[in-house]
Amino acid sequence: MKNKLIAFFQRILYWIKRNKIKSAIVFLLLLIYYFSLPRTLFHEPYSTVIESEEGELLGAKIARDGQWRFPEQDSVPDKFKKCIVYFEDEYFYKHPGFNPVAMVNAIKQNRKAGKVVRGGSTLTQQVIRLSRKGKSRTYFEKFIELILATRLELGYSKNEILDLYAAHAPFGGNVVGLEMASWRYFGLKSTQLSWAESATLAVLPNAPSLIYPGKNQIKLLEKRNRLLLKLNQEGIIDKQTYELSVDEPLPGKPYNLPQIAPHLLQRVAKNQEGTKVKTTVDFALQNRVNQIAKYYYNQYKQNEVNNLAILVIDVKNRNVISYVGNAPTDKDHQKDVDIIDAPRSTGSILKPLLYAAMLDDGELLPNTLVADVPTQIAGYTPENFNLTFDGAVPAHRALSRSLNIPAVLMLQEFGVNKFYEELQKFKLRDINKTPDHYGLSLILGGAESNLWDLCRSYANLSSTVNYYTKSHGKYRTKEFAELNYENNFEADFGDETNQKNILGAGSIWLAYNAMEEVNRPEGDEAWKFYDSSLKIAWKTGTSFGNRDAWAIGTNSRYVVGVWVGNATGEGRPTLTGVTSAAPILFDVFNLLPRQKWFETPYDDLDEVEVCKLSGYLAKEGCPKIKQWVSKKGKTTAICPYHKVVHLDQTEQFQVNSSCESVENIVIKNWFVLPPVMAWYYKGKHIEYLSLPPFRENCIGTQTASMDFIYPKANSKIYLTKDFNSEIQPVIFKVAYSQRENKLFWYVDNVYKGETKVFHEKPIMMTAGFHYVTVVDEFGNEIRRKVEIVRE
Template sequence: MKKIGATFKQGLLLCLLCLVLFCLYGLGVYVQFLHTLPKADLFESAYSKSVLDRQGRILSVFLNQAEQWHLKSPTPIPNKLKIAVLTYEDKRFNKHFGVDILALLRSVKNNFTQTKRTGGSTISMQVVKLYLKPKRTYSNKINEIFQALALETAYNKDEILAMYLNNAPYGGNVIGYHSASLLYFGKNSTQLTWAESALLAILPNAPGLLNLNKNPQILKNKRDLLLHKLHTLGYFDETILELSLKEPIPQGKKPIQNLAPHLSLKLIQQSTQGNITSTIDKQIQAKLESKIKAYHKKLLSLGILNLSALVVDTKSGEILSYIGSQDFLDIENFGQIDGVVALRSPGSLLKPFLYALSIDSGLIAPQSLLVDVPMFFSNFKPQNANKTFQGLITAESALQKSLNVPFVRLLQNYGYEKFFFSLQDMAGLKPSNASRYGLSLILGSKEMSMLQIARLYRGLGNYGSFGDLYATLPYEKKQEKSYITQGSAYLTLHSLKELKREGELDYHKEKMAFSWKSGTSYGRKDAWAAGCSPQYTIVVWAGNFTGKPNPNIFGVKTAGTLLFELLEELPHNNVNFTLPTSKLTYIEADKFSGYRLTEDMKALLPDNATKDATQSILFPLDSRILRTSPFYKKVFMYDGKELDSQDENFIYATPQLTLNLPLNVLTYYKLQNVNVEKHLTKQEKTLKIIYPTQNLKIIQPKDFSGQQELIIRIANLKNQNISWYLDKNLIHSSNSATLKIFLPKGTHYLSIVGKDGDIDSVRFSVEN
């Protein structure tokens, strides 16, 4: 008897020792696993990358490194799915600490007494199994128990359930409930029905069943069994049960439509996150991509192969639609190139910004006259697109007609370096040398991207406040800076809204308030249209990614038409820019020239002209004072005649303000058979060398004799006979306004002498 008691004690001690060792072993497994657990999701590195729109809707999805559709849901688990999964997999999930003792004991009993094995794993234990992927052994099963306890220590129940459902297998290469929802039902997981939730609850338990050609009925039976159980538990009524039982099993995977592929690729390369939330509006993106593809088909026959477009929220700077090409899958026409970031000549798109800055500098008002006649700026002779000139034209009309010559001259007056540095700040350009571009800057010699153009026009639409564009949410809003006054921005936007272009289509202006500008690059390589409303900023580009020119490329016709087709697809675009009344005031300006007349100048006007000499115009309060008119000159009149200081009656003459048009303008009008004699004052110079200009360096190729051909141009208002002298030698005599000569390399002196004694001279050099 004593022997039996001693044996029992030894056995008990041995059991206690084994229990202690088991607990110590378990504690070791627990502590070791706990210390390896990251603070974030266990599976963060395994997820497929996806790009979402601003409302969390899928834009683009990319397979992970294991070639799986493995998406992490961007939203909390839907309540229906949570109920279905816990009912089917782990009904005591919210009560246990990672291990369900009752389920484990039942599993042990069934495995020893029944041929069909049953599992006792909790959802926490299954998360461990999904994470570690251990072999199926009893020792690993024991380890899972303690690892599940550690998991419950490190994470809360919602986090554990989310990790399970985001990483559970759903058949083939589909991992996670969000992937399954998209691929099997073609919908976001937030929209799952009870039937769909029940199906997703049973699949991880037997993902091999989802062979839709072999097991649809088995799958349906298991789903329906769970639906009946959910109904019995009171989660929904009889009507919902009947409707749910009638829902069919999915017949295969549905294709996932990838939208905004160029932006999506860019974002996933820049981020380590699984889900990247963009600022894109999926509905707008889908509509505009469809519109772009349809429009592209119309252009193909014209040899225009590529299109890009960008839509930005004017107020916030958030990108709402990003279309890098006509079709990402159009391999033949280089559709994978991202046209939004490509650098190209912007053509005339920069003119509104010189216009606005010039208003702020007091150089012009919208009503101010600019000179539009043939001009030389050193070696640069700009031409208007239609090869014609207007003589004198208001600044507003010059902008609306996109005339090159007046804006080159305006840039010269404003300062091309000053404009370049303002442009650099407004558009976010990288620092570069302004002298590389010179006066051709205003015609598009500085290449820019669509993003930079959008930043400019968005800033203009934001009443002159410029800042970054944003593509992802959330973002840290950076401080914006005003480079254009609110008043000047409004006047510019108003001018761009009133555009009337030749051949312009009906753009439904009654329905849409939009201020826009077109642009065509030199050689017809790029067609642009860019503009803004209080809601949207849109930039459109059409051309060829190869850089091949095309005579069918026109900013207005090619890109402008598309811009307004896109605009029609955008919601709530019927608000005009509000007049900033506190930033604008009415000033008095000369009615003829649109510049300021001082009180002293008005006092010198003829009596019959004083009454109607001025007009009231809107001008920014924060701008510099508008310059005085350059088209007037003070003369001295006596007995209806103009006198000079040498005249004996000069002491009796009275000062008077008279119109004094520039010589090149008078020359232009004379060539148009307009009588200019009445605009000539006594001291007016009527003879002038227009080209070459003083100290000009002419660089041009030689002919076969080693000399360079040069066409000299002069202004000869009185049509008098002219003697032409080159290097002090008489070379020609006539009343012609041009002369072709051949010159050797070196410095030369040119003089012209008129019959009435007028003279003009220039010094220039020829290089090769």
């Protein structure tokens, strides 16, 4: 055999040498034949298609040329394969691209009839004709199709040719391809079609106009049933299947494509137009979250709140498992706007990041008292949502209650520039102006961010704690990863390291514990939806003017983010994070599997003694409790509020050696807050005891603590008018430790009167700079410079 092959090739070489010109022509023809088939047969634009993690259709967007044309499938369903082959090209698996017998028979019948009544094209030739659309139906074009069909057979398998045909065959109107036709006419995936439905679609490309409802239905039915009969006669389907199939009705009114995640489709189309993307979205969860969105939209639109967005993230892999970019509203209310990516005022949603950063930096402990008093800083006057003051509040309670004034004072202490740099590490892309632009309002909604970035930040923080506890004290170099919606994507979280990324696991865990508390300043009436067994760390936010309502929550496995408002930016008085966004948050969490709370990252925490009353590191004389703090928490300040005082035997008066014998003096540690803090604090804490006054017979100790509540230093005060356009007095307030004593008031050294017990003094002021002086009965004096502005 080997010798025969050698002899054969030798004869070919001999012929080539003897016939060089003929050989060159043959070689050139073979070369032309080889390159005659384009590398890419079809250049039409495709629809953008997204599927769920389970392969269910979530939505599709029409192709740029106005055709509904799905991208090519990996494989054609077996039922349709058999139907199309037996209808169009029975010898498909045997011929080399053309069928000479069929071509001859077609020519004879067409001549006999005097018109075209039968075609002789194979499925392979039809694929070539579909790829060369617009070409005239001449015999020369038929010859070209025949040549290209044979070349297609050499380069593609039979199944690949069927895939091409199924993806590009016309099925009536602007419906192209099997998959789109299956959804359009039957509302099903092509793999779910029955024999009757597959047969109906198999006969359509031959005469696409037959599908239009009310037209040619009898012809379409006859064609379909003839094909079913042939399948039965060939043994492809049994008699019972045949009888049941012919009884099935033809498709009626066309179905609309599912639009289960329209805004995720919009997002995919921006970056991957014309592709089919299998996403990470959980099909059942997406449908349930859509129902929740629809329910709350119908509730809120009655108050002219028309938009909302919901994002659910799997912390483990950062996959998006539910994506609701907007409410099911209408075009007049921006239904096509994807709110998840839209920059909106952050409200209070950044407060946990500041709290965790200060814990991590050793500038705060969870129970450290933070001032909550009337505050004015360089003309900026923050206010709490409920317009009240606590005087002093533990930092973790300030966070869980979302108090604004403590947050501003914490930011002032931490530094705006420093916190801004911290936020840049989270890649919050809409916080893109200079720190000076935001100032202290950065923590109260002066900046903008979006639901995508915020949910990513919280997912990354949650994963940091999870991995740290799982790996016994290790971090990952790329823990702060981007969110993902593509099913075949696997995130790279980098290598193990001892170095934290942005925040340590201990600080995050402490922040989450504060966020797990449920108290809010709005009161208990809003908590009917709260399930106490649902343990999550969560935060709400409301922007200035009630334009944006936020709620973001996390447990060890999931992050849920919610935004509610109007895409136009119009605020509504009733719109708040706690009343509008939080109910949605909890309803979504109730759909998710319950999770255990975060494990304690002991390796990144230290147990220390802290003052029970002030929350600072305890010193001698403080009532002590033990508490877990971040590693740097051991370097924070010791308690500044416990002072040693000397009392008489009754403990009702302070004394000294001038008025009491040393052996009778009682020495105690007393919890003493600064005057303004104490003024408001004791109104909330009945157990707070002011320092006893000195006994009258004590010499040189008649001192009292006194400070301005309003105004703050270097304040600018605007004069107001009443309804009669008369200028109103400015109300000055002072906190004084000895309320029963008198205070004397002066403006620019001019006496204005006195107060007793309640030290609030209305004084008529003129525009300009003034000095307000307050003196007590013992000659103690405080002074404040103010600027009065007349509008």
